[in-house]
Amino acid sequence: MKDLSLHLMDIVQNSISAKADKVCVFLTADNEADLLTMIITDNGEGIEEHLLKDITSPFTTTRKTRKVGMGISLLMASSNMAGGDLKIYSKRFEGTTLEASFKISHIDRLPLGDIAETMVTLIMSSPDIEFELSVSNKKDCFKFTTMEVKEQLKEVPITQFEVLSWIRDYINSEIKIILGGVLNEILG
C-alpha cells in the first residue's frame, strides 16, 4: 500500500464484510510522543477466538476461495516498519477494534494519503453504514459523522455527487486545520 488512507480503506472492508452498520475511525497525531495512531472500531460480528490469536498472519483468512488474506498483515508490516505496533481487540457478536501506531518522524512511515477520498468512496459504496471520522492533534479535534449529514439532507440521498464532493472538501479542509502544524510531515 502506498499510504495510510489505502490501508484504512482496506481494513474498513473487513468491517463491512463483518456486517457492521457503524464504523468509527480515529486519527490522532501526538507530536510530543511522536506518535500517529489510527483506530478503527466497528460493531460487526467480531472475530472468532481461534482466528484472533493468529489474526496478523497472512495465512489467516475466512474466505473460501484461497488460503491467504493480506489486509491486516500488510498494515502490521507498514506499522512495524515505522516503529509502531498493531493490536486487535474483538468480541464475538459485539465488534472489533483495530489500533495501528506509527512513529511520526520515522523515515519509513507511510504518508497519510487522501483520507477524504477514502471516506467518500466508502460512503458512496455503503451508504447505509454510518461512518464516523475523528481527527485530533491532542489539542483540537474534528469530528465528522454521516448521521449528521443525513439528518441535514433529509430525503436527498448521501450518494448524490454534489453531496459527496462537499464531504470531500469538508474533510480535507478540516484535516488541514487539525494536522496543519505537522501536515507536511504527515501527508509526506
Added chain:
Amino acid sequence: MKSLAELEEIRKKTLEQISLRKSNDGMRVIVGMATCGIAAGARPVMTAFVEELNKRNMTDVTVTMTGCIGVCRLEPIVEVIDKDGNKTTYVKMTPEKAVRIVAEHIVNGRVCADYTIGEADK
C-alpha cells in the same frame, strides 16, 4: 471554513434535479476493492468513473464496489453490466481507461475490446 449548514443549499438544488431524473436504466459499474485491488490503484479508478459519469450527467448508472474477483494479478478489475445483464470484465484499469469506457461503452454501447480480460492474456 465549511459548515454543515452548506448542505441545506445542496439539498435544495438536488431536490429539483431528482424530480427531473429518468427511470433507472440498470447499467452497473462494479469495481474490485479488496486488498489486491486497492493496492493496485482501484480507488482512483472508481473516482474517475463517478466523476466522468457525473460530467455527462448520467445519474442512472450505478457505481459500486465488490471484493476480490479472483485474478489479483490483473487488478484493478472493473465489471460493466449493461441493462440486458451482459457482463464485460475490464482488467489492469487506470483512470484514463475509465474515461474511455464511459464514453465508448456506457454512452455509446461499444465494448472497449482491447481492455477486456480476454485480450489481457493474448
